[in-house]
Amino acid sequence: MMMKLAGLASVLLCLLLISGGAGGSDHDETVPYLRTGGFNVPVLAGWENQSTDEIAQFHLAEHSATIRTAIVALDDPLAASQAELANWIDAGSVSPVYSGKVNLADGTWHVAIFEPDADISVSIMARRVGERTVVISFIERDESNRILMLTMAQEDESQRRAHTELVAATDLLMSPLAGEHGRVSEIKLSSGAWALYPGAGHTRMGMVFGNDSFLALAKGPIGVKLATLADAYFTVLLGFFITPDNSGYLALGLAAAFVTLGLLVFSYFWRARSLDQDAALIRHLARADD
Amino acid sequence: MPKHVELDASPQPTLLRALTLLTGLGFLATLYLGLFVAGTDIQQGEIQRIFYIHMPSFFGAFTAFGATVVGGMLYLARKQAAWDRIALAGAEVGLAFALINLLTGAVWARPIWNTWWTWDPRLTSAAVMCLIYAAYLMLRAGIDDSNQKRNFMSVYGIFAFVSVLTTLFIIRIVPETIHPVIVGASPQNAQGSFEATSGVFMALAPSMLLWLTLMPATLIWHRYRLETRREALERLKFQALGD
Numbered sequence: 064m065m066m067k068l069a070g071l072a073s074v075l076l077c078l079l080l081i082s083g084g085a086g087g088s089d090h091d092e093t094v095p096y097l098r099t100g101g102f103n104v105p106v107l108a109g110w111e112n113q114s115t116d117e118i119a120q121f122h123l124a125e126h127s128a129t130i131r132t133a134i135v136a137l138d139d140p141l142a143a144s145q146a147e148l149a150n151w152i153d154a155g156s157v158s159p160v161y162s163g164k165v166n167l168a169d170g171t172w173h174v175a176i177f178e179p180d181a182d183i184s185v186s187i188m189a190r191r192v193g194e195r196t197v198v199i200s201f202i203e204r205d206e207s208n209r210i211l212m213l214t215m216a217q218e219d220e221s222q223r224r225a226h227t228e229l230v231a232a233t234d235l236l237m238s239p240l241a242g243e244h245g246r247v248s249e250i251k252l253s254s255g256a257w258a259l260y261p262g263a264g265h266t267r268m269g270m271v272f273g274n275d276s277f278l279a280l281a282k283g284p285i286g287v288k289l290a291t292l293a294d295a296y297f298t299v300l301l302g303f304f305i306t307p308d309n310s311g312y313l314a315l316g317l318a319a320a321f322v323t324l325g326l327l328v329f330s331y332f333w334r335a336r337s338l339d340q341d342a343a344l345i346r347h348l349a350r351a352d353d
Numbered sequence: 354m355p356k357h358v359e360l361d362a363s364p365q366p367t368l369l370r371a372l373t374l375l376t377g378l379g380f381l382a383t384l385y386l387g388l389f390v391a392g393t394d395i396q397q398g399e400i401q402r403i404f405y406i407h408m409p410s411f412f413g414a415f416t417a418f419g420a421t422v423v424g425g426m427l428y429l430a431r432k433q434a435a436w437d438r439i440a441l442a443g444a445e446v447g448l449a450f451a452l453i454n455l456l457t458g459a460v461w462a463r464p465i466w467n468t469w470w471t472w473d474p475r476l477t478s479a480a481v482m483c484l485i486y487a488a489y490l491m492l493r494a495g496i497d498d499s500n501q502k503r504n505f506m507s508v509y510g511i512f513a514f515v516s517v518l519t520t521l522f523i524i525r526i527v528p529e530t531i532h533p534v535i536v537g538a539s540p541q542n543a544q545g546s547f548e549a550t551s552g553v554f555m556a557l558a559p560s561m562l563l564w565l566t567l568m569p570a571t572l573i574w575h576r577y578r579l580e581t582r583r584e585a586l587e588r589l590k591f592q593a594l595g596d
Contacts, residue, residue, distance in 0.1 A: 316400070
């Protein structure tokens with residue numbers, strides 16, 4: 064009897080699975096992710112993966128660029144950024160040439176740009192996570208190309224191409240080059256739709272996402288290179304997430320299941336025991352009656 | 354007072370003992386697969402492992418409530434008390450499994466949906482299903498006449514299964530749900546869905562098999578024997594009172 068019931072249930076389940084499967088899946092393509100150091104970042108295709116158990120690091124030798132993600136055991140984002148910077152330069156404490164804050168969907172990120180030497184520029188975004196700080200750095204070692212990445216809150220919502228923020232950032236960080244730009248073109252990258260502002264002495268790229276403007280600035284006409292690097296850095300920034308530690312909820316869920324199942328099984332023993340006691344009482348009464 | 358007091362307390366059949374052992378071992382094995390062999394979902398974290406109990410427990414309830422339907426139908430057709438006992442055992446075991454499904458779902462929802470409970474179509478229909486079967490047990494306890502009780506509860510048990518089917522299919526019918534579908538495309542509003550990869554199926558398949566077949570079969574059989582003994586004792590009590 065039980066086997067028939069189980070068979071019937073299995074047939075119904077198979078029918079359900081088949082009918083569900085016929086609808087197809089919308090998630091056929093999976094973005095490759097790297098899980099390390101308690102966080103996750105997208106894997107950058109074409110970049111050399113130099114990651115370890117603690118950090119995620121991708122290097123593109125062709126453009127002398129490195130993108131590094133690490134969680135630093137400091138709760139001050141600027142201090143954490145400087146601690147990460149120490150991996151790239153020998154000097155002591157270096158002040159950023161630009162620092163600011165921006166609110167993204169996953170929290171407040173601190174933006175800092177360091178230029179300790181003529182041949183290296185480091186763009187960092189850092190976010191405090193509990194007592195630690197996640198730091199995502201873009202390191203570029205090419206004296207001829209000064210490339211900076213940053214994010215600013217969108218000031219003028221009518222500017223879909225982040226032009227206002229690009230002008231502000233250029234004035235601030237590349238003032239001699241501010242102002243002129245060539246024909247604006249729009250390019251679609253995996254991180255989103257970017258506006259590319261080519262210029263004789265510089266190249267700028269901007270993308271609006273939510274209430275924020277993502278910016279990439281470069282010295283010299285290096286559109287393709289800048290697009291590659293900006294796409295990679297912001298792909299990591301936007302794709303970064305920390306796997307939540309909710310093992311306590313798992314324990315609670317398991318406890319709920321065990322207690323419910325345990326109560327059912329215990330009630331069987333308890334009721335069987337009660338039946339035995341009742342039967343013993345009736346036997347006792349029957350003997351007393353005799 | 355009856356002169357010969359005999360209560361059916363026959364030893365467990367070998368098959369039931371073997372089934373109980375197999376179910377216990379299977380439960381531990383599937384737990385091990387779900388907790389230690391299946392990979393951690395990188396977006397949801399460890400809580401996703403509750404899936405290996407959450408979904409199979411619903412299908413275990415499905416099997417048990419199915420036994421209530423079959424038991425009820427056969428009782429109405431043949432008027433043999435054994436079928437009514439199977440129906441009762443199915444309702445009790447099914448309710449326990451459905452509660453496990455509901456509780457683990459609530460615990461899963463807290464970190465993923467940021468709430469223990471929401472009046473989503475799937476959650477609401479599951480809660481209504483539990484209430485319907487809880488009412489089955491309460492109503493049954495409230496009817497004294499055995500034949501009237503068995504007839505009424507057989508019909509009730511058959512119609513109550515509509516709530517099981519509603520719970521099963523509602524997320525494929527009502528698009529305004531945040532409950533994801535595991536096989537096939539999830540509704541647009543679904544939150545907390547994940548890839549049903551081969552690793553997931555490797556841990557899920559044995560668990561589904563266990564909860565669909567062995568667990569309900571074993572528990573229903575034990576509950577059936579308990580009810581048989583209870584009815585025998587009831588007869589003895591009446592007999593004693595009659596004397």
